Amino acid sequence: MSTKSFYQDRRIRKSKAALKESLIAIMKEKDFKEISITDIVQTADLNRGTFYKHYQYKEELLEEAIDDVIKDLIDSYREPYQGVEVLIINKLSSSTIKIFDHVEKYSNFYSLLVKSNVLFELQKRICDELKKLVLQDITNQPLQHNINANLIASYQANAIWGMISEWIQSEFIYSAAYMAEQLLAILHLNSAKNTYRET
């Protein structure tokens, strides 16, 4: 095995990279739905046939650009998980703290997506991934009160995304640390309310 034969052909890599880069550049000026394939290949200085060789819709191209970001998100979530055996609330918070760091790292890309209306693709995929991760936590620590695992996983995944999306739309006026602090405060607030109610 002399060469990197399991990698893609260098021409493909270059073409795809140029297409992604062009799409992202154009998205800074135009709304996604107004961007044409011709726009993309002209900016990338490629033939239109090259685009259609690899993708069918511009949506597919964007998905691929998102893939790298999602990979980093998952890494960020998993990082603080090193054989910790504490309560779920602590796991959740320490994990999500790292996620806020990840979002801050890609804040340009996230802002771009939120501004354009393609947010949905990102949103859906992020929540799906977060849900999977939360589900893994839950299966290790069985649930009380007949809680539906899928529902609580979606609940928590989307709740966190809600804070993230709020943060992005505020143009990142808060620090990642503040975001993490706020998440903890919200969780404790729920506890306080419920405790108050039950006395």
Place this chain on the structure above:
Amino acid sequence: MSTKSFYQDRRIRKSKAALKESLIAIMKEKDFKEISITDIVQTADLNRGTFYKHYQYKEELLEEAIDDVIKDLIDSYREPYQGVEVLIINKLSSSTIKIFDHVEKYSNFYSLLVKSNVLFELQKRICDELKKLVLQDITNQPLQHNINANLIASYQANAIWGMISEWIQSEFIYSAAYMAEQLLAILHLNSAKNTYRET
């Protein structure tokens, strides 16, 4: 004021209704991004110019179709709010119970949107609306612990949407009552965990 002059011209109403109906019908067979304006006007039996007279993109047409659903959502949320002066957790839960009823009522439409990739528009608008409603609750009842109102509002809005979206993707195998019950259980679970941790 003899006639309904504040209503739209009957021709416009008919054209728009036909376009919306056609779009929704086509969406049951095709992916949204593959639907052309020509598809829509042919199904609606209208001239292409008529579409462009009222809309610029098919996305706008869909947005308008969503508007009716959003209106009902807001009504559903507000309905159980009749001068109740209880704790936030009770307000939240009784309100969201009505929201589950609303989603069940429009389950066909919701399923359609979730299946197609236009979910984002619905998702964004629903979360925006829920957030506004939660914010109104919060301002009436000042926050402890320096909680950021926008963040907790987005947190809760998206958390609830997470459950809703999970429900839709399960093809509504649960009843609305079960969904409401689950929300309460999740909130109590948070309380239990935190209480346990603080002792």
Place this chain on the structure above:
DNA sequence: GAACTTATTGCACATCTGTTCAATAGGACT
């Protein structure tokens, strides 16, 4: 380096898109 493989190119094509225009039909108001 030579032989093999395949991505990219440029061109051509039918179809679709978004827009204009004058003509007509339909609705609003007195």
Place this chain on the structure above:
DNA sequence: AGTCCTATTGAACAGATGTGCAATAAGTTC
């Protein structure tokens, strides 16, 4: 009823779209 107003229509247009194909350039493998 009649008058005014404007939504809809059909046709026509330049430009964009998605798809082929043979020629060429570039990468891979030995």
